[in-house]
Amino acid sequence: MRHVSSSRRQFLRAASSTAALMACSPLLAAKKRLPNIVLIMADDLGWRELGCYGQKHIRTPHIDQLAAEGMRFEQFYAGAAVCAPSRCILMTGKHGGHAFVRDNYEVKNPAKGIFGGQFPLPAGETTMAEVLRAKGYATGCFGKWGLGGPGTEGGPLSQGFDTFYGFNCQRHAHNLYPRYLVHDLKNEPLPGNTRGQTGQTYGPQRIADEMLEFVRKSGDRPFFLYYPTVIPHLALQVPDEEMKPYLGAWKETPYKGRSYQKHDTPKACYAAMITFLDKQVGRLMATLRKQGVDRDTLVIFTSDNGTTHLKAQVDYTFFESVGPLRGLKGSLYEGGIRVPMVARWPGRISAGSVTDQLGIGYDFLATFAEIVGAPSPAGCDGASLLPTLLGKPVEQTQHQYLFWDFAGYGGQLAVRMGKWKGIRRGLRKKPAAPLELYDLATDIGEQDNVAAKHPEVAARIAEIMRTARTEPAIARYRFGEYGG
Numbered sequence: 001m002r003h004v005s006s007s008r009r010q011f012l013r014a015a016s017s018t019a020a021l022m023a024c025s026p027l028l029a030a031k032k033r034l035p036n037i038v039l040i041m042a043d044d045l046g047w048r049e050l051g052c053y054g055q056k057h058i059r060t061p062h063i064d065q066l067a068a069e070g071m072r073f074e075q076f077y078a079g080a081a082v083c084a085p086s087r088c089i090l091m092t093g094k095h096g097g098h099a100f101v102r103d104n105y106e107v108k109n110p111a112k113g114i115f116g117g118q119f120p121l122p123a124g125e126t127t128m129a130e131v132l133r134a135k136g137y138a139t140g141c142f143g144k145w146g147l148g149g150p151g152t153e154g155g156p157l158s159q160g161f162d163t164f165y166g167f168n169c170q171r172h173a174h175n176l177y178p179r180y181l182v183h184d185l186k187n188e189p190l191p192g193n194t195r196g197q198t199g200q201t202y203g204p205q206r207i208a209d210e211m212l213e214f215v216r217k218s219g220d221r222p223f224f225l226y227y228p229t230v231i232p233h234l235a236l237q238v239p240d241e242e243m244k245p246y247l248g249a250w251k252e253t254p255y256k257g258r259s260y261q262k263h264d265t266p267k268a269c270y271a272a273m274i275t276f277l278d279k280q281v282g283r284l285m286a287t288l289r290k291q292g293v294d295r296d297t298l299v300i301f302t303s304d305n306g307t308t309h310l311k312a313q314v315d316y317t318f319f320e321s322v323g324p325l326r327g328l329k330g331s332l333y334e335g336g337i338r339v340p341m342v343a344r345w346p347g348r349i350s351a352g353s354v355t356d357q358l359g360i361g362y363d364f365l366a367t368f369a370e371i372v373g374a375p376s377p378a379g380c381d382g383a384s385l386l387p388t389l390l391g392k393p394v395e396q397t398q399h400q401y402l403f404w405d406f407a408g409y410g411g412q413l414a415v416r417m418g419k420w421k422g423i424r425r426g427l428r429k430k431p432a433a434p435l436e437l438y439d440l441a442t443d444i445g446e447q448d449n450v451a452a453k454h455p456e457v458a459a460r461i462a463e464i465m466r467t468a469r470t471e472p473a474i475a476r477y478r479f480g481e482y483g484g
Contacts, residue, residue: 033220038224038300040229041303046322047321059245060278063342073355081332082406086361091127095362100472120152135373141163142165142227143226144233150184155168166228168182177199197237211284246269302339306328322334358402364382401415401417420461421437421438421439437450
């Protein structure tokens with residue numbers, strides 16, 4: 001796709017010119033009001049953990065309805081295999097080889113009981129929130145941020161959001177009954193919570209309530225709602241009332257607790273957490289209808305990466321969380337990065353449609369920019385998915401390849417090029433690790449390494465791995481895998 005060669009300041013100034021931008025978007029030039037955009041991102045939700053993707057044990061009727069009324073992507077990917085880099089890639093529209101954040105890295109806060117957040121996204125980056133706010137959108141983020149502590153250059157209020165409510169720091173979100181949640185730049189105490197197994201106020205409930213209030217207060221101004229929910233990321237915690245429908249449904253092996261809170265019925269709790277998230281999606285859709293903006297709102301649901309690999313807490317085999325795919329969270333095999341993606345936009349996206357179009361988290365910024373008539377920021381690697389969403393596949397720009405550069409879990413690189421998938425693992429200890437090659441058209445489970453049979457394909461992918469990446473600015477720091 002064409003890149004705009006300009007500084008960040010020039011981009012934002014140019015984006016403020018409504019007349020120029022509307023000329024870039026014939027699709028929307030005749031509309032008086034730009035559409036609302038809602039981006040819901042689950043945390044560690046696997047490819048097959050929704051009913052609309054084949055889940056048999058967990059009930060997700062509201063998300064399934066989104067898919068029934070819109071479009072379901074069968075080949076959509078997260079930009080990374082863990083939290084912080086996936087969020088960076090999504091926000092900035094840059095693939096892992098160009099993104100600033102390529103692993104989880106926490107910055108400690110010296111204050112006792114206060115979390116510091118992750119390494120901050122630089123001020124020089126342009127986010128989707130900035131692109132949309134320059135077009136007059138009210139922008140709100142509700143959930144888990146993970147790209148810089150409050151008041152830093154990477155904090156949500158410094159990166160284009162008018163308001164933020166939730167867990168700024170990823171490790172803070174490892175308990176869903178926190179002592180406080182962050183509201184803009186302040187810590188809001190939650191009385192009755194001690195970061196124990198239960199408490200008085202369930203964090204995800206408070207976040208959802210604030211998210212809905214943002215929608216109610218939007219008025220006539222178009223809004224961008226980013227809802228990076230903390231569910232179903234561990235710990236296993238949900239209000240008792242939410243768990244009742246699943247208690248006794250399956251044989252349970254209690255989790256005794258180690259890195260996260262213990263739980264006697266982990267299967268029931270995990271299922272209840274996902275159903276709780278589904279209920280919040282239902283509440284959101286009901287609020288949009290009540291506000292009269294249901295048909296003027298694009299709603300997208302996806303996940304930041306695959307299901308957690310901690311089987312004692314989440315029995316991914318029982319739930320068939322990633323179906324036939326190989327790998328889980330932290331892996332660049334398909335199970336770690338192929339994720340659900342559904343999009344609903346009445347009157348524009350055909351109900352009940354399914355697509356095999358390749359898409360990835362760094363496509364969202366380009367998609368939203370085209371919808372509102374804004375240029376994509378300089379350096380954006382994404383391709384707008386708007387033609388696919390509108391049922392015009394012949395107009396869809398195709399990626400030459402999808403690219404992942406992930407510093408965590410030993411260091412990994414991956415490339416998807418058509419039906420081919422190349423991956424190299426263990427690069428920290430073995431920089432010259434061999435390239436594995438898989439034909440996803442016949443081997444979706446990545447079991448048969450055909451690199452020796454197709455040396456010319458393997459060579460092309462190896463060259464992409466060599467040339468498509470730059471060293472991140474934080475490469476000099478020691479990356480940590482704790483906090484995602």
